[in-house]
Ligand SMILES: Nc1ncnc2c1ncn2[C@@H]1O[C@H](COP(=O)(O)OP(=O)(O)O)[C@@H](O)[C@H]1O
């Protein structure tokens with residue numbers, strides 16, 4: 001079915017009948033591309049170029065900053081289950097019942113974007129601007145080239161080398177440490193949210209679920225989680241902390257090895273079919289130290305995991321555990337030539 005898109009000049013379908021917009025808005029909220037802002041749309045001093053991402057909760061656009069001519073990525077709060085776009089580009093909730101969920105999500109998006117704007121770290125996507133328009137909120141980020149970790153996992157069917165994993169994750173952990181230092185938890189770490197820039201520098205993306213969470217706080221309200229990557233405390237609304245993100249780090253390293261996420265924590269808690277990686281054939285490709293780090297992060301009980309980033313980094317950098325010499329050089333001193341940097 002062709003949807004009438006008030007923003008698209010190429011629409012060739014029948015002229016919409018009265019009442020159609022109301023119907024269309026409800027349908028458009030689930031059929032995403034037509035809900036996006038069109039090319040050329042002026043938003044503050046930015047110009048939308050194209051849609052580059054988006055899902056249930058937001059839209060991501062490539063845009064140009066008219067004042068500097070620099071490219072930026074703009075994330076728009078647009079929760080498709082609660083809201084839709086009107087003809088004048090404003091975002092509106094679908095119904096009264098959705099209004100409170102929409103507003104709660106809105107203020108979280110806004111507050112968290114503002115919190116992120118204060119974080120300045122090379123491994124955390126840089127937020128330049130946060131503003132309200134069109135009855136919704138926008139987060140303007142540096143536009144970063146690269147491919148997400150899913151791409152490499154898929155291309156190599158897992159089996160990413162120890163060197164690869166040790167180039168990406170310790171550096172990513174430094175970004176995460178900075179986030180934790182500011183009492184923020186990411187809460188949705190997974191390969192899709194880890195961008196590898198040309199040259200291999202990893203960048204943590206997607207702060208849709210980020211929480212300004214004091215260590216020891218509990219989850220309230222809507223919860224974004226990805227099965228397999230989210231630990232049990234995120235499913236059960238239990239005490240959260242850096243260990244919550246570290247489970248997801250372990251699950252992401254695990255996915256680099258075998259191209260799949262561990263079983264969902266909700267399944268594992270009933271019957272744990274996840275074998276520790278140290279007791280699998282992974283040992284053919286990876287050092288015991290790396291496998292132990294993965295197993296440590298993937299403990300079901302939060303207390304059995306590394307409690308903070310420095311603990312995990314110390315473990316990974318501990319030279320006494322018999323790593324091959326070439327892997328012992330601190331990762332940050334050796335710019336490693338990665339396969340994709342040659343392209
Ligand atoms: N700063 C950015 N630079 C370049 N691409 C980005 C940026 N932010 C997001 N993207 C692209 O948009 C996609 C979706 O963004 P993300 O923040 O993960 O939102 P979602 O909530 O839809 O998962 C990403 O996978 C990436 O391809």
Ligand SMILES: [Mg+2]
Pocket residue numbers: 192193206
């Ligand atoms: Mg994402």
